[in-house]
Amino acid sequence: MPTTPLQQPSCPSARDRLVRGIRQGFPIFLGYVPVGTAFGILARSWDLSPVQAIACSATALAGAGQFIGLSLMKAGADVASVLVATTVVNLRYVLFAATLSPYVKTASLPGQAALAFSVTDETFAVNMNALRRGTGDVWSMAGVGAVAWTGWVLGTALGALGSGLIGDPYRFGVEFAMPAMFTVLLVAQAEDKRHVVIAVVAAILAVVFALVLPGKWYIVAAAIGAATFGTVVYR
Amino acid sequence: MKSTYVWAIVAGMGLANYTVRFIPMALMARLEFPKTVQRWLSFIPVSVMAALVVGEVLRPDGKWLPPLENPYLFAALPTAFVYYKWRNFLGTTVVGILFYLAFKALLG
Numbered sequence: 519m520p521t522t523p524l525q526q527p528s529c530p531s532a533r534d535r536l537v538r539g540i541r542q543g544f545p546i547f548l549g550y551v552p553v554g555t556a557f558g559i560l561a562r563s564w565d566l567s568p569v570q571a572i573a574c575s576a577t578a579l580a581g582a583g584q585f586i587g588l589s590l591m592k593a594g595a596d597v598a599s600v601l602v603a604t605t606v607v608n609l610r611y612v613l614f615a616a617t618l619s620p621y622v623k624t625a626s627l628p629g630q631a632a633l634a635f636s637v638t639d640e641t642f643a644v645n646m647n648a649l650r651r652g653t654g655d656v657w658s659m660a661g662v663g664a665v666a667w668t669g670w671v672l673g674t675a676l677g678a679l680g681s682g683l684i685g686d687p688y689r690f691g692v693e694f695a696m697p698a699m700f701t702v703l704l705v706a707q708a709e710d711k712r713h714v715v716i717a718v719v720a721a722i723l724a725v726v727f728a729l730v731l732p733g734k735w736y737i738v739a740a741a742i743g744a745a746t747f748g749t750v751v752y753r
Numbered sequence: 754m755k756s757t758y759v760w761a762i763v764a765g766m767g768l769a770n771y772t773v774r775f776i777p778m779a780l781m782a783r784l785e786f787p788k789t790v791q792r793w794l795s796f797i798p799v800s801v802m803a804a805l806v807v808g809e810v811l812r813p814d815g816k817w818l819p820p821l822e823n824p825y826l827f828a829a830l831p832t833a834f835v836y837y838k839w840r841n842f843l844g845t846t847v848v849g850i851l852f853y854l855a856f857k858a859l860l861g
Binding site: 541542544545548566567570573574577578579580583584587591597600601604605608609611612613614615616617618619620622623625627630631633634635637639642643646647650690691692693694695696697698699700701702703704705706707708713716717718719720721723724725728734736737740741742743744745746748749752753 | 758759760761762763765769771775776777779780781782786789793794797803804805806808809810811813832836837849850851852
């Protein structure tokens, strides 16, 4: 595991690495704009103001958590139960942030604070892939985070302020942007036989857990199960 | 909906989502993990990716689709092959969307 991601053989400037991250994160942008738009439309239809909808996306950056928060608000749940529900849905970020932590040791505490803000399923997937093949570092992570955040907030603003202008973004097939990206990243991660075996175990566990666990818990459960399997089998 | 209620939730959600991201990252970046834990963590990304693909492809929007009527599944297979051969991240994502549109049209 590389502990000093800044010491690449060729060391491009911070600005170049930031731009590289923005390029790496562009598929996330494609996927986030339409989902953000959906959130904006839904938030408006349920009486949130455009400013509230955009502020929620800009500060929480939490796809599923935000949708669940909205529906609980609609149902009139009290503040505490809305917050607990949206937080529990996103507890998998704990696992993602912990997995990313060895790669951000070189960053200052404010730098780590900024990078932590943009941890999502999608940025985690893109960043881990780049970090493991040596094309990622704290600056590219910042670029990935920035372009993902921009897509999410821009999409929310489009939805909240006037979606009639763009019509249905799904006619462009954008709902496949995220599945396509995860498929690509899975192939990229399957770098040797061990990883292929672990991926198959994780996929089987994911199906099983998705059938029995609520929400997105199957991701954490399958990942912990498959990684433990790998650690025990490949010692 | 009452404005103070919504703002309290918006603020709380921002804070809560940030806490679950920042605390583990900042705390664990200060530790040196034993070898076994390092190996375990090195298997997390591929496991997460496989789980995400399963969820996004077999159960888009939280609904299981029958495999033979699932354009996500049909599109994911050639997308994986194109990336395996081409190794272009953004290009393959765009090609994958085209596969998806084609299969969605074919499957009605």
